[in-house]
Amino acid sequence: MRVGVVGGGVIGLSTAYYLKRLGADPVVVESAALGAGCSFGNAGWVCPSISSPLPAPGLTLKSLSWMLRPDSPLYIRPTALPSLAPWLLRFRSFCNHTDQKRGIAAIAGLNRFTMERYDELAADGVEFECHESGVLMVFRDSDKAAAAEKEVKLVTAASATSCTDLTEAEVYEREPMLRPGFRFGLFVGGDRHVRPDSLTAGLGAALRAGGAEVHEDTRVTGFRDEGRRVRGIVTTKGELEVDAVVLAAGAHTGSLARMAGWAIPLTAGKGYSVTIDEPRNQLRQPLFLGGAKIGLTPFEGTLRFSGTMELSGINRRMDVARIRSLRRIVGREVDIPEASYGGREWVGMRPIVPDTLPVMGKLPSRDNVYVNTGHQMLGVTLAPSSGWALAGLMLEGKPGVGLGAFSPERF
Numbered sequence: 001m002r003v004g005v006v007g008g009g010v011i012g013l014s015t016a017y018y019l020k021r022l023g024a025d026p027v028v029v030e031s032a033a034l035g036a037g038c039s040f041g042n043a044g045w046v047c048p049s050i051s052s053p054l055p056a057p058g059l060t061l062k063s064l065s066w067m068l069r070p071d072s073p074l075y076i077r078p079t080a081l082p083s084l085a086p087w088l089l090r091f092r093s094f095c096n097h098t099d100q101k102r103g104i105a106a107i108a109g110l111n112r113f114t115m116e117r118y119d120e121l122a123a124d125g126v127e128f129e130c131h132e133s134g135v136l137m138v139f140r141d142s143d144k145a146a147a148a149e150k151e152v153k154l155v156t157a158a159s160a161t162s163c164t165d166l167t168e169a170e171v172y173e174r175e176p177m178l179r180p181g182f183r184f185g186l187f188v189g190g191d192r193h194v195r196p197d198s199l200t201a202g203l204g205a206a207l208r209a210g211g212a213e214v215h216e217d218t219r220v221t222g223f224r225d226e227g228r229r230v231r232g233i234v235t236t237k238g239e240l241e242v243d244a245v246v247l248a249a250g251a252h253t254g255s256l257a258r259m260a261g262w263a264i265p266l267t268a269g270k271g272y273s274v275t276i277d278e279p280r281n282q283l284r285q286p287l288f289l290g291g292a293k294i295g296l297t298p299f300e301g302t303l304r305f306s307g308t309m310e311l312s313g314i315n316r317r318m319d320v321a322r323i324r325s326l327r328r329i330v331g332r333e334v335d336i337p338e339a340s341y342g343g344r345e346w347v348g349m350r351p352i353v354p355d356t357l358p359v360m361g362k363l364p365s366r367d368n369v370y371v372n373t374g375h376q377m378l379g380v381t382l383a384p385s386s387g388w389a390l391a392g393l394m395l396e397g398k399p400g401v402g403l404g405a406f407s408p409e410r411f
């Protein structure tokens with residue numbers, strides 16, 4: 001079975017990897033280079049313990065209006081508001097306890113296989129940089145610490161992982177680079193982190209070594225249908241014959257799904273990062289600054305900080321003011337001398353739908369077109385388990401985990 005996988009990010013590559021592992025012939029089609037999209041400059045956390053949907057109970061129109069402030073961690077660009085309004089109203093409809101619990105349980109279901117799948121990739125010989133040092137979350141004020149702790153405990157209860165409360169002294173013992181005043185901390189010891197570009201490079205190399213076709217610099221522009229089936233993927237470099245298709249083009253998956261007759265309300269949740277090579281000081285483990293919602297990650301020879309969720313449409317425009325604000329906060333909270341001036345700046349588009357759950361399964365409009373997207377802030381965490389589950393569904397009719405909550409039919 002020849003399966004065209006559209007998109008060479010962490011989700012498309014993981015899907016192609018598991019399709020190949022189960023005996024299919026994946027053909028990866030990527031408009032730029034493998035791993036060059038959102039999968040490139042992200043924080044790389046593999047974090048089942050803090051995996052939850054974004055809509056939370058208590059989000060009011062008033063708190064949505066705070067998101068129009070340029071320094072808000074979740075920012076809505078005012079000029080994008082008219083086109084985003086229907087999406088935001090749907091997002092708001094999920095801000096309740098029932099949907100939050102349902103979403104946490106669904107994501108935890110996939111995450112039950114996350115570490116097993118990561119271990120499997122490593123055992124198969126896929127090469128990537130991986131660390132098992134947990135994640136430290138720190139807070140200056142008790143309200144934010146209590147709210148985060150409540151959410152983390154909901155997730156850890158559903159995912160059978162655990163977290164530990166830390167005293168101020170324990171916070172500084174774990175991370176001496178923090179500026180004074182972080183009186184509250186949580187440590188989630190089971191979480192890991194990977195260097196995301198090493199993961200996409202490793203998956204790409206494994207696919208090529210196994211004989212899979214990989215087409216880079218090749219944009220998918222349409223499909224050739226025969227009745228309810230897609231027979232050909234039309235690209236900027238000609239047509240590729242296929243038996244089935246997986247759409248895994250990140251934030252661009254919505255427009256591809258429309259070409260295959262199905263609407264998915266997908267937008268981009270933009271995030272920014274700064275990567276400093278050979279930093280003067282290095283963190284002991286990934287660090288989450290709870291108040292500002294900024295994540296910092298130590299990799300071999302580099303340090304990255306990242307954050308913000310900006311809704312401003314599907315484009316990679318970089319908002320200089322938001323990068324400046326990210327740098328200012330990190331320099332104020334952590335002893336990183338290069339925070340205010342150094343490093344490489346990056347913007348990425350997280351694929352995100354209103355309930356912020358992944359979208360996985362067959363499109364109702366075609367008999368052989370599947371989708372794997374919408375992994376919001378969790379694409380690196382969920383990639384191997386999502387790729388494995390979708391490949392299982394496609395080739396064996398058994399995803400190995402309940403995918404009902406992720407069905408494209410819900411839109």
Ligand SMILES: Cc1cc2nc3c(=O)[nH]c(=O)nc-3n(C[C@H](O)[C@H](O)[C@H](O)COP(=O)(O)OP(=O)(O)OC[C@H]3O[C@@H](n4cnc5c(N)ncnc54)[C@H](O)[C@@H]3O)c2cc1C
Binds near residue numbers: 039307373
């Ligand atoms: C600042 C930031 C920090 C993050 N931190 C984390 C984290 O710590 N942990 C975590 O789990 N997740 C994190 N994420 C989220 C994670 O990066 C994403 O969920 C994930 O990368 C999405 O992967 P993807 O493969 O769906 O999309 P992408 O990586 O964007 O891949 C999609 C690919 O499809 C290609 N494409 C698009 N259109 C076409 C077309 N027509 N034809 C062919 N190819 C096409 C694109 O070029 C792209 O390469 C973070 C994101 C950001 C922005």
